[in-house]
Amino acid sequence: MTRLFNRPSDFASELIEGFVAAYSDKVRQVPGGVVRNTRSKQGEVAVVIGGGSGHYPAFSGLVGQGLAHGAAMGNLFASPSARQVYSVSRAADNGGGVILSFGNYAGDVLHFGMAKERLNSEGIRCEVLPVTDDISSAPIEERHKRRGIAGDLTVFKTAAAAAEAGYDFDATLAVARRANERTRSLGVAFSGCTLPGASQPLFEVAANKMALGMGIHGEPGIEDCDIPTADELAERLVATLLEELPEGVESPRGQRVTVLLNGLGSVKYEELFVVYRRVAQLLGDAGVEVIEPEVGELVTSFDMAGLSLTLFWLDEELERLWHAPAATPAFRKGEITLAEPLEATELEIPDLDVVTPASSESRRAAGCVLSALEAAERVVLANVEKLGRIDAIAGDGDHGIGMERGVTAAVEKARELEARDAGAGTLLTRAADAWADRAGGTSGALWGVALGALGTAIGDEHAPDAKRVSEGVRRALEGIIHFGKASPGDKTMVDALIPFHETLEREVEGGAELAQAWRKAAEAAHRAAEESAHLVPKIGRARPLAEKSVGTPDPGAISLALIVAAVGEVISKGTPVTA
Template sequence: MNQEVKTKKLINAPENIIAEMIEGMVGAHPDMLRVEGETGRAVVAVEGPRDGKVGIVVGGGSGHEPAFAGYVGRGLADAAAVGNVFASPSPSHIVEAARAVDGGVGVVMLYGNYTGDVLNFTMAAEELEQAGIAVRHVAVADDVASAPIERKSERRGIAGDFFVFKIAGAAADLGEPLARVEALAQAANDATRSMGVALSPCSLPQTGKPNFTIGDDEMEIGMGLHGEPGIRRQKLATADEVTDELVDAILGELQVEAGQRVAVLVNGLGATSQIELYVIFRRVKQRLDALGVEIHASWVGEYATSLEMAGASVTMIKLDDTLQALLDHPCRTPALVVGT
């Protein structure tokens, strides 16, 4: 391919892309989202933050839309700190988001477990604590492909964010105190497993170049949400074979038995059609049905993307009564509406 040719995107100047996206998001959902602070990177719920309620701040790099600002709204996150494409937001972005949602009883910060996010949220927490705001954080680490279970704390956060954010958001909305919201977010994180597969690369708006190369007939099992290499590259297989591999890895750890309940998320990475996602979900359900495991709730669609990467991930959370009630708690955000 001509070195000069960039991958095609409908954008303006790449350096303005985040500001323009936020302008568009807030403009499209003015009943749910607003921007607060100086940096323009703190997207805050119109309804949600209130005195006496634990504030929920989520965040991470851009390019994963609807994560993270799409989860801001009543019953879910109170604010999102929005980083550059594939780059954690800076402490100043995070501090602005946290200050906007502080209701006097502390803030829980949730993000995917990546070095950049851990470092920036940690620096932000240091600053907030100096200002007298109590902060807890939970780094979502659901990607079974990214490290063995003995090193679970090193695992990446991928689409499992969805369940952890939802459950923490519900707990905060219900008025749970800071330590309990943190514990429930951690419980959700402990009960959640994901694994993905990628078929094609994505390209950063600034470089306009595919961020990895992959053969015309290959897939990468365990690919990360930024195109970080996974555990194996192999010839493309059928949807059922691929789904079985993901489900096997997840169930191997989750240990769900007949009569137990899970919630399932089949997530598209950006360029994968809903037909494919539903074909994958069908196989996940066949597998769970065969085990007698009940699917309490399920979502199929784009919930944590990698720009226009082709591929998908499967996420399951093992539910007890507490987690289930929190998952069912109503919320209203651009990316997710639950309840009536």
């Protein structure tokens, strides 16, 4: 269990401070995480990694020469926000574009994906590469659904080595993809971890049992069994991993493979070596040549008891890149020539808080956007309990308080920006960021996506007319579908947003004023939200829970309907629309 902390809510930020204090020769803190404190070549592709905190040395401990250029560091076991990823990427960018790599978890996929869009929109080339090495988390046919565990390291390491060797963006990305395709892991767990201040473990394994394939956040495994001997465990892991050779590898015999035997926290080094002894024998028996293995703690989960075995099937290029020297706080390898440290003032940290000048129309409109957000806040606050109750029927019941955190943060930020003469687009975009940052969870991130898209469409130049607003709503819907991966009928907020968007667009195209069009659209959203009670969720929890929710509307759809109705009243009273 985690025993040493101050206020649990400060843990994640305090650990970054301590980490940076310890390794200031190698890393530097920037908003959202850390970047290298050493000079990289101009034009070098930047490999930016990240994820929730609690997995040290992943992710911050892997930042440094020969490995990642930066790491976005989320809260404990929680994805960093899109804004954090964006901020770290901007600081890490050397003018050669950014490859974002991370374990394939829903929150990370969402936030890194949003950051990518933002970087692209600013002309910075960026691609995402979620690592999918955990073979127990989905069958090979659904490889894209697999989680990323200790195999993160082989992907990060080879991609970064390629970047440092001067590979261009496409070639670096190709290395990262091939490394991911040729990396396979399988893990086991004996006990879960207890987070700072928590009274219960985050997850548990039955006493004297081993959970085969359990994930590093306690995701269910594929089998519970008695704890085997060290040799039996080695045999099980090696045999299973040798059953799934990467494409192009016909037989293990004659292959060169890097092996990672990774401890998750409290399965200690001595046990790992006893297991590794048998792993090495078995791979030798299978005709596999092991190249520069690592036995130790590479991706942990606090003091979770467990381990994973990773096989990284090398080819000539990947072996050269794996072999390349590296010097990070937690991973050092080979004969390195240390890079020059950056001067204290040298790193260009983007000022994410700058307010660019806006037209006077847009500044006036910003006041109306603020009023709309305040109306949204009032209606959310009046319904927090109700939203929680609806959500609790088939979910975890936190939808109400999540919405409260998000909308409150958005209003606070909007007030600040209105006072600073921001335009309507900037005000709404920043309010969206604040919402996503503070609300957490998927629904918070999606509200951030939606309001951000709307804000971008509105811009800081013109007053937002009906056409622009309608166009913004269309983009908001596209963003939510893209990042939220929900289809109509899946019982999500999309089921209310689609009729809202369609009605608004039809009315506006038919020549209606914004206030009237919006009111009709809001009514459509309301009806659709009520009707969502008949639907069965497709995404998310187990079958019995999904069925339990039939008869209750989707809380996300209800939130949306309530908010658009409240905003409609603001528009009717004093619309900022010019035409």
